[in-house]
Amino acid sequence: MKYLDIHPPVQAALSANRAIVAFETSLISHGLPWPKNLETAQLMEAAALAEGATPATIAIHQGRIHIGCDAPLLEHFARAEGVLKVGRKDISAAIATGRDGGTTVSATLHCAAAAGINIFATGGIGGVHRGGEKSFDISADLTALGRSATTVVCSGAKSILDLPKTLEVLESQNVLVIGFATDSFPAFYARDSGLALEQRVDTPQQAAEILRCHQELAMESAVLIVNPIDEAYAIDWPELQSWTEQAETEAAAEGVRGKALTPFLLGRIGELSAGRTLAANQALAVGNARLAAQIAVALAAEES
Ligand code: PSU
Numbered sequence: 001m002k003y004l005d006i007h008p009p010v011q012a013a014l015s016a017n018r019a020i021v022a023f024e025t026s027l028i029s030h031g032l033p034w035p036k037n038l039e040t041a042q043l044m045e046a047a048a049l050a051e052g053a054t055p056a057t058i059a060i061h062q063g064r065i066h067i068g069c070d071a072p073l074l075e076h077f078a079r080a081e082g083v084l085k086v087g088r089k090d091i092s093a094a095i096a097t098g099r100d101g102g103t104t105v106s107a108t109l110h111c112a113a114a115a116g117i118n119i120f121a122t123g124g125i126g127g128v129h130r131g132g133e134k135s136f137d138i139s140a141d142l143t144a145l146g147r148s149a150t151t152v153v154c155s156g157a158k159s160i161l162d163l164p165k166t167l168e169v170l171e172s173q174n175v176l177v178i179g180f181a182t183d184s185f186p187a188f189y190a191r192d193s194g195l196a197l198e199q200r201v202d203t204p205q206q207a208a209e210i211l212r213c214h215q216e217l218a219m220e221s222a223v224l225i226v227n228p229i230d231e232a233y234a235i236d237w238p239e240l241q242s243w244t245e246q247a248e249t250e251a252a253a254e255g256v257r258g259k260a261l262t263p264f265l266l267g268r269i270g271e272l273s274a275g276r277t278l279a280a281n282q283a284l285a286v287g288n289a290r291l292a293a294q295i296a297v298a299l300a301a302e303e304s
């Protein structure tokens with residue numbers, strides 16, 4: 001397809017119908033600070049490879065959509081000089097103007113589908129911001145999930161969000177949310193939001209069976225497999241809330257809004273927690289990469 005550069009290892013895996021897992025780059029360019037971001041990108045790719053899946057980190061570089069990044073390109077996005085945060089609506093403009101873009105969940109879903117990749121792992125999706133009923137700040141991730149048949153493995157939605165409202169919008173968008181070894185919606189850095197889920201699986205094979213049906217029925221919305229953070233890195237909800245409230249207050253005082261809000265809040269919470277949330281973010285993203293690879297391998301095995 002025009003505008004698409006598929007890196008050789010990804011092309012080889014596509015041609016052979018082998019398991020592939022897509023990753024986004026906004027997590028790297030805007031979600032985590034240097035050098036934790038590069039380390040996280042590398043660990044996510046290594047986790048996929050260790051499970052027998054080919055990683056395809058997706059980015060826009062000099063106006064071309066890259067499906068798979070080599071080591072220098074990953075480092076370029078981690079250093080993030082002049083890199084735009086690209087949501088789905090921004091893709092065409094970034095391409096036409098020859099820019100570099102770190103792709104968010106909404107943009108990555110679109111690019112992965114264009115390349116024929118249907119499993120994607122990230123940290124946490126965007127959602128309804130607190131006060132979203134007034135600000136209307138609702139991530140384009142949610143509507144993108146409503147119209148992409150891709151599977152996204154994540155640790156729920158980011159804990160800075162209004163999680164009950166986010167789950168409601170996911171339901172309106174026909175997104176199937178499945179807990180992985182949990183009955184409740186994970187809260188990104190915390191294991192449990194206290195919000196009950198209707199569906200649960202306990203193995204990658206069980207997840208693959210549901211995805212098989214979803215594909216055969218030609219469903220047009222996403223499946224979200226939500227995987228809680230490893231206990232060892234999890235942060236308690238009350239502690240998290242105090243940092244989040246302080247970061248929110250500062251964002252309001254400084255007039256931070258729109259695209260800049262999520263990166264600002266994640267960055268401030270990282271500072272206020274003395275780096276604990278950064279270690280947590282890395283751990284959950286790598287855990288999701290591993291699980292997505294296991295599911296992709298289970299699906300590829302069923303198909304062959
Ligand atoms: N997961 C993380 N960190 C992140 C993101 C995901 O662990 O920074 C990014 C994703 O790219 C997601 C975006 O799409 O945050 C949401 O941004 P917004 O709230 O502006 O839609």
Ligand code: MN
Nearest residue numbers: 137138139258
């Ligand atoms: Mn927003």
